[in-house]
Amino acid sequence: MSATILDGRATARAMRREIKKAVAKFKKGTGVTPTIAVVRAGEDPGSVWYANAIKKTMAGHGMDSQLHVLPETATQEELVALVARLNADSNVHGIMIQEPMPKGIDEAEVKKALSPDKDVDGVHEVNAGRLALAAPTGRPAGVGPFFVPATPAGGMELMARHGIEFEGKNVVVVGRSSIVGKPMALLLMRENATVTVCHSRTDDLAGVCRQADILCVAVGRAEIVRGDWIKPGAVVVDFGVNDVDGKMVGDVAYEEAAEVAGMITPVPGGTGPMTNAMLCLNVLEAAKRSVLSA
Amino acid sequence: MSATILDGRATARAMRREIKKAVAKFKKGTGVTPTIAVVRAGEDPGSVWYANAIKKTMAGHGMDSQLHVLPETATQEELVALVARLNADSNVHGIMIQEPMPKGIDEAEVKKALSPDKDVDGVHEVNAGRLALAAPTGRPAGVGPFFVPATPAGGMELMARHGIEFEGKNVVVVGRSSIVGKPMALLLMRENATVTVCHSRTDDLAGVCRQADILCVAVGRAEIVRGDWIKPGAVVVDFGVNDVDGKMVGDVAYEEAAEVAGMITPVPGGTGPMTNAMLCLNVLEAAKRSVLSA
Numbered sequence: 001m002s003a004t005i006l007d008g009r010a011t012a013r014a015m016r017r018e019i020k021k022a023v024a025k026f027k028k029g030t031g032v033t034p035t036i037a038v039v040r041a042g043e044d045p046g047s048v049w050y051a052n053a054i055k056k057t058m059a060g061h062g063m064d065s066q067l068h069v070l071p072e073t074a075t076q077e078e079l080v081a082l083v084a085r086l087n088a089d090s091n092v093h094g095i096m097i098q099e100p101m102p103k104g105i106d107e108a109e110v111k112k113a114l115s116p117d118k119d120v121d122g123v124h125e126v127n128a129g130r131l132a133l134a135a136p137t138g139r140p141a142g143v144g145p146f147f148v149p150a151t152p153a154g155g156m157e158l159m160a161r162h163g164i165e166f167e168g169k170n171v172v173v174v175g176r177s178s179i180v181g182k183p184m185a186l187l188l189m190r191e192n193a194t195v196t197v198c199h200s201r202t203d204d205l206a207g208v209c210r211q212a213d214i215l216c217v218a219v220g221r222a223e224i225v226r227g228d229w230i231k232p233g234a235v236v237v238d239f240g241v242n243d244v245d246g247k248m249v250g251d252v253a254y255e256e257a258a259e260v261a262g263m264i265t266p267v268p269g270g271t272g273p274m275t276n277a278m279l280c281l282n283v284l285e286a287a288k289r290s291v292l293s294a
Numbered sequence: 295m296s297a298t299i300l301d302g303r304a305t306a307r308a309m310r311r312e313i314k315k316a317v318a319k320f321k322k323g324t325g326v327t328p329t330i331a332v333v334r335a336g337e338d339p340g341s342v343w344y345a346n347a348i349k350k351t352m353a354g355h356g357m358d359s360q361l362h363v364l365p366e367t368a369t370q371e372e373l374v375a376l377v378a379r380l381n382a383d384s385n386v387h388g389i390m391i392q393e394p395m396p397k398g399i400d401e402a403e404v405k406k407a408l409s410p411d412k413d414v415d416g417v418h419e420v421n422a423g424r425l426a427l428a429a430p431t432g433r434p435a436g437v438g439p440f441f442v443p444a445t446p447a448g449g450m451e452l453m454a455r456h457g458i459e460f461e462g463k464n465v466v467v468v469g470r471s472s473i474v475g476k477p478m479a480l481l482l483m484r485e486n487a488t489v490t491v492c493h494s495r496t497d498d499l500a501g502v503c504r505q506a507d508i509l510c511v512a513v514g515r516a517e518i519v520r521g522d523w524i525k526p527g528a529v530v531v532d533f534g535v536n537d538v539d540g541k542m543v544g545d546v547a548y549e550e551a552a553e554v555a556g557m558i559t560p561v562p563g564g565t566g567p568m569t570n571a572m573l574c575l576n577v578l579e580a581a582k583r584s585v586l587s588a
Contacts (some may be wrong), residue, residue, distance in 0.1 A: 012386060056371050107436070108427075108438065124423070125419075125420050125423035125424050125427060125438075126419050126420060126423055127423070128422075128426045128427050129418075129420055129421070129422035129423025129424075129426065130419050130422075131417035132423065132425070132426040132472070132480070133402075133422050133476075135420060135472075136470075140401050142401070142472075143419065144402065144419075167494060167495055168495050170497070170499040170502075176430075176483050178426070178429075178436075182480075182483075184424070184425075185491075186476075189470050189491055189493075192493070192504060194490065194491070194493070194495075194496040194497070195490065195491050196488065196489065196491075197479075197483055198488050199483075199486070199488070199490050201461055201462050201486040202462060203463075203464070203486075203488070208464075
């Protein structure tokens with residue numbers, strides 16, 4: 001066990017103090033309490049659990065949350081109408097639509113109904129497009145303001161707060177999902193890293209991972225990344241959340257990896273708490289924008 | 295000189311026959327002639343040349359083009375107003391705004407004024423977002439229909455028509471521009487390639503290139519990629535268009551590279567003619583969509 005732990009809990013705790021201060025200042029200056037509306041149809045257990053976690057996190061940062069639950073039998077039109085109502089509600093600054101949505105609902109259409117300015121989860125096509133089009137940091141972005149999904153944003157923040165530099169680094173991202181892998185790759189490109197995106201069809205996945213100075217894993221398969229996939233001294237960021245016999249484990253075999261890596265995120269307590277902190281930052285940011293544009 | 299030439303001229307010629315046939319069928323069925331409007335402010339020589347090329351290409355495929363030129367002194371509001379008028383004109387199916395726009399104009403704001411449904415150049419944030427969010431080919435895309443910038447789309451088509459397979463291949467994209475490098479990387483990811491994006495800040499660029507089964511170069515620096523950067527037998531796709539003493543050369547040192555590569559695009563006559571063909575396809579597609587939604 002030689003790796004330094006990238007402690008997401010401690011980092012999120014430090015961020016909480018900063019965010020609470022910023023929220024308090026914003027509330028004092030504007031009289032407005034930043035508020036997220038969480039939208040769900042049905043009672044998917046993971047979604048129920050996450051909505052509760054958001055409520056607690058928001059409260060812990062001095063912000064409000066609303067929960068809007070439609071029955072499992074809700075139609076797409078009903079969901080879209082709810083989102084439209086929340087778009088128009090000036091007391092709501094951020095909206096998160098929980099997935100999975102009930103069968104038969106076109107998730108892309110519901111997400112399109114979101115106002116990009118309230119899309120604190122970064123799932124709207126306009127926010128994805130602006131991230132894809134944005135110039136490297138340090139230059140004029142060339143796009144309007146946008147929200148980045150909280151999970152990859154949290155991974156970046158966790159690394160940045162541990163002094164990890166990206167420029168010229170060989171970074172491998174395993175997983176190409178729209179909410180973690182691809183935005184993570186685009187964020188890393190913006191920071192001048194050389195980024196390789198791998199996935200289930202990659203030949204010699206272990207060999208590619210072994211070349212990474214920074215290895216980010218988001219595939220949702222328990223402990224698929226083994227210790228001997230890791231370059232000695234590498235930074236390992238594990239976005240995986242897998243339930244194995246009631247125990248939460250990541251996509252990286254932690255004990256093995258920690259012997260080899262230079263720095264590593266634990267699961268739980270790594271990228272998870274950072275996701276919550278970044279979501280709070282996005283809600284505060286959305287509230288600030290709404291006041292500026294009012 | 296051992297490499298097979300990826301002949302963009304011959305491929306575009308073959309495509310022209312297909313596109314002409316499809317255009318004729320569409321015109322016969324609908325009475326509508328697919329039409330692109332090219333918008334420009336000022337007389338940038340490259341833009342003037344390209345507008346003429348588009349006009350010729352469109353005519354060669356049985357389609358129409360319009361040219362709308364504002365003076366160099368045009369304001370952003372005037373450009374946006376022109377774009378809005380073309381958005382509303384049912385005789386115009388595709389719109390291309392030429393860059394560079396005059397100084398002081400926020401190019402991002404002008405592009406945002408485009409209707410995504412007429413953005414045949416794939417520069418609108420909605421089209422970029424849908425490409426970034428799209429699932430791998432063969433699965434439901436999970437996004438609405440979108441336009442891909444013609445240059446990377448042409449590179450993909452040229453390779454596909456030469457039987458090059460992407461799945462599991464190690465592909466290196468040099469350059470991370472919004473119009474070539476990044477969309478090329480996203481297109482290749484969709485086809486199950488393992489994609490590495492390099493750029494000017496990459497350490498050991500030559501070494502990374504040397505690992506590529508497929509090497510795509512779009513950096514705009516004459517002959518930066520040398521023969522010894524190429525893995526023997528690799529596919530080399532050169533998007534570069536550089537003027538060196540009045541001669542058009544690519545980003546790859548062609549003579550050297552052709553000794554090593556398995557297949558290679560010449561410059562000129564490689565990716566360039568494919569760009570024109572793909573733009574025509576996008577205009578036809580836009581016309582089809584406009585008729586469907588009318």
